[in-house]
Amino acid sequence: MQAAKMKGGGSKVKGRDLTFILIVLVCTTIIMLSWDRTPLLLSASLLPAKDLFLSFLPSIQFAEVSPNLTDMEKKDKVVFTEAAGQEDQAAEKAPSLREAAEGDPNQSLNMTSQGAVDENTSEVGDKRVCNYGKGKWVRDDNVPLYSGFDCKQWLAPGWACRTMPRTDFSYEMLRWQPKDCQLQRFNGDEFLKRMQGKTIAFVGDSLGGEQFQSLMCMITRGLERNDVLDVGSEYGFTIPNENGRPDGWAYRFTTTNTTVLHHWSACLCDLEPIVTEDPNQRHHYYAMHLDRPPAFLRENLHRIHVLVMNTAYHWTRQKLIRNRWVMHVGGVRKTNETLRTLGEAKNFTIHSVVGWVNSQLQENPQLQAFYRSISPRHFSGGDWNTGGSCDNTTPRYVGKEVVEAVSSDHVSRSAVRGTGVKLLDITSLSSVRDEGHISRYTLTAKPGVQDCLHWCLPGVPDTWNEILVAQIK
Numbered sequence: 001m002q003a004a005k006m007k008g009g010g011s012k013v014k015g016r017d018l019t020f021i022l023i024v025l026v027c028t029t030i031i032m033l034s035w036d037r038t039p040l041l042l043s044a045s046l047l048p049a050k051d052l053f054l055s056f057l058p059s060i061q062f063a064e065v066s067p068n069l070t071d072m073e074k075k076d077k078v079v080f081t082e083a084a085g086q087e088d089q090a091a092e093k094a095p096s097l098r099e100a101a102e103g104d105p106n107q108s109l110n111m112t113s114q115g116a117v118d119e120n121t122s123e124v125g126d127k128r129v130c131n132y133g134k135g136k137w138v139r140d141d142n143v144p145l146y147s148g149f150d151c152k153q154w155l156a157p158g159w160a161c162r163t164m165p166r167t168d169f170s171y172e173m174l175r176w177q178p179k180d181c182q183l184q185r186f187n188g189d190e191f192l193k194r195m196q197g198k199t200i201a202f203v204g205d206s207l208g209g210e211q212f213q214s215l216m217c218m219i220t221r222g223l224e225r226n227d228v229l230d231v232g233s234e235y236g237f238t239i240p241n242e243n244g245r246p247d248g249w250a251y252r253f254t255t256t257n258t259t260v261l262h263h264w265s266a267c268l269c270d271l272e273p274i275v276t277e278d279p280n281q282r283h284h285y286y287a288m289h290l291d292r293p294p295a296f297l298r299e300n301l302h303r304i305h306v307l308v309m310n311t312a313y314h315w316t317r318q319k320l321i322r323n324r325w326v327m328h329v330g331g332v333r334k335t336n337e338t339l340r341t342l343g344e345a346k347n348f349t350i351h352s353v354v355g356w357v358n359s360q361l362q363e364n365p366q367l368q369a370f371y372r373s374i375s376p377r378h379f380s381g382g383d384w385n386t387g388g389s390c391d392n393t394t395p396r397y398v399g400k401e402v403v404e405a406v407s408s409d410h411v412s413r414s415a416v417r418g419t420g421v422k423l424l425d426i427t428s429l430s431s432v433r434d435e436g437h438i439s440r441y442t443l444t445a446k447p448g449v450q451d452c453l454h455w456c457l458p459g460v461p462d463t464w465n466e467i468l469v470a471q472i473k
């Protein structure tokens with residue numbers, strides 16, 4: 001029923017003028033999926049995918065979280081919703097953000113033409129560069145760049161929708177066509193040549209992990225390769241953390257000595273164990289230093305050539321509690337008076353880390369840094385833990401222009417403004433791809449729980465990489 005309803009919304013648009021402009025109101029940061037032990041399943045030792053799946057899949061994640069919010073969480077839920085409203089510039093124009101958060105499909109896409117203002121403004125200094133966020137999805141028989149049946153070396157089973165009971169794969173056959181410029185078709189060999197001797201690093205949460213796996217599959221076209229070295233040890237990725245997996249994965253293509261890595265840093269901030277003498281305390285708490293970059297960046301920035309950062313869905317009270325994260329600023333534990341909402345804390349952290357990277361650019365002339373804007377979720381009729389779904393499997397906005405004046409991710413946009421860090425703006429173009437999520441086919445969730453946050457691979461994150469590669473100098 002839900003799917004039919006959503007489709008109805010789509011054909012209504014179709015009936016109108018083809019040049020109709022979709023203004024995408026993205027309402028993403030409301031309540032986040034509880035996804036701490038995120039399914040980033042790459043194995044250092046390249047175990048057969050099945051074993052990987054068994055050993056790394058966070059099968060308990062959903063089960064651990066009570067479906068009933070405690071009073072405290074309820075309170076935070078409200079606070080956070082308000083915070084998200086403040087953050088989201090679009091919210092100012094949309095009286096019904098709250099409803100959008102509830103997943104009404106009509107609300108998440110407001111179709112007007114108000115985006116015309118400022119439409120040519122670019123985020124990168126004063127230079128007129130292509131705004132890759134503007135454009136449309138078009139059908140293309142030449143995509144995807146790899147098969148979801150293949151790429152077993154790099155692609156987590158939990159994201160390989162081809163191996164799931166899903167039957168509609170039309171989402172794989174779309175290419176992003178920017179409005180005012182061409183997006184080169186990705187070629188793995190050319191990319192490696194361009195990245196000769198260089199290192200590209202994705203630092204962030206599980207969606208950064210998806211982008212990393214996507215790039216590995218794109219480079220290899222999903223084909224098995226035995227000339228790729230596991231160089232995780234060079235980055236300290238060998239020791240499993242307390243969640244039983246390492247904090248990252250790093251691989252080197254020996255032909256060109258190109259390194260591609262992902263470092264898991266869900267908050268994009270520095271986490272430091274708080275050591276206590278208390279013998280009854282079985283687990284460490286962590287000081288979550290909102291104003292300090294992850295230690296990994298401090299230690300490795302000098303040998304990174306392309307950096308892609310993100311953080312988004314771990315800024316909930318629930319997650320802070322479960323991760324035993326305690327917010328600190330200036331080395332001092334923060335009370336709720338100074339960082340009233342987690343939305344503000346996240347905003348503060350993104351500004352801090354982007355500011356810090358910017359301050360390091362001069363010393364690291366090799367570095368090109370990007371902050372990736374938020375990846376939209378598409379829970380409809382509820383949230384991830386209250387029956388929210390994304391049942392539509394068919395692309396609905398093919399050929400419709402997505403015109404974003406400026407990025408709809410206000411926080412990311414403001415964080416990079418005036419810095420040498422570029423915005424990798426994927427929010428709006430991903431917003432019109434609700435069919436591209438893992439949806440009901442998720443391997444990890446309890447019955448009835450859908451994953452409308454992570455994306456099928458091959459899929460939308462491949463396009464993020466194409467846009468990234470287009471902007472690498």
Ligand SMILES: *[C@@H]1O[C@H](CO)[C@@H](O)[C@H](O)[C@H]1NC(C)=O
Binds near residue numbers: 066067068
């Ligand atoms: C959740 O709340 C409902 C209604 O308040 C109650 O019937 C149900 O037993 C609760 N479930 C859990 C797991 O506490």
Ligand SMILES: *[C@@H]1O[C@H](CO)[C@@H](O)[C@H](O)[C@H]1NC(C)=O
Binds near residue numbers: 087343
């Ligand atoms: C985000 O943080 C920046 C820098 O700390 C601040 O200037 C801005 O007002 C904040 N925005 C929100 C919505 O909190």
Ligand SMILES: *[C@@H]1O[C@H](CO)[C@@H](O)[C@H](O)[C@H]1NC(C)=O
Binds near residue numbers: 005104105106
């Ligand atoms: C969406 O809008 C259409 C037309 O305005 C309406 O018929 C439909 O019921 C709406 N759907 C929802 C979920 O409100």
Ligand SMILES: *[C@@H]1O[C@H](CO)[C@@H](O)[C@H](O)[C@H]1NC(C)=O
Binds near residue numbers: 093106107110112
């Ligand atoms: C879309 O935006 C316009 C202009 O801001 C507003 O009047 C209209 O109610 C909005 N429609 C929906 C469905 O939110």
Ligand SMILES: *[C@@H]1O[C@H](CO)[C@@H](O)[C@H](O)[C@H]1NC(C)=O
Binds near residue numbers: 116117118119120
């Ligand atoms: C944006 O650029 C196009 C072509 O370059 C131009 O026709 C259009 O008027 C510009 N729009 C604005 C709002 O400046």
Ligand SMILES: *[C@@H]1O[C@H](CO)[C@@H](O)[C@H](O)[C@H]1NC(C)=O
Binds near residue numbers: 197198199259303
């Ligand atoms: C290959 O790259 C790594 C790290 O980027 C570097 O340490 C090493 O010296 C390079 N090896 C060669 C043969 O260039």
Ligand SMILES: *[C@@H]1O[C@H](CO)[C@@H](O)[C@H](O)[C@H]1NC(C)=O
Binds near residue numbers: 335
């Ligand atoms: C948090 O804020 C509330 C209301 O503003 C206040 O009553 C409470 O004491 C604060 N807690 C801390 C730890 O500062």
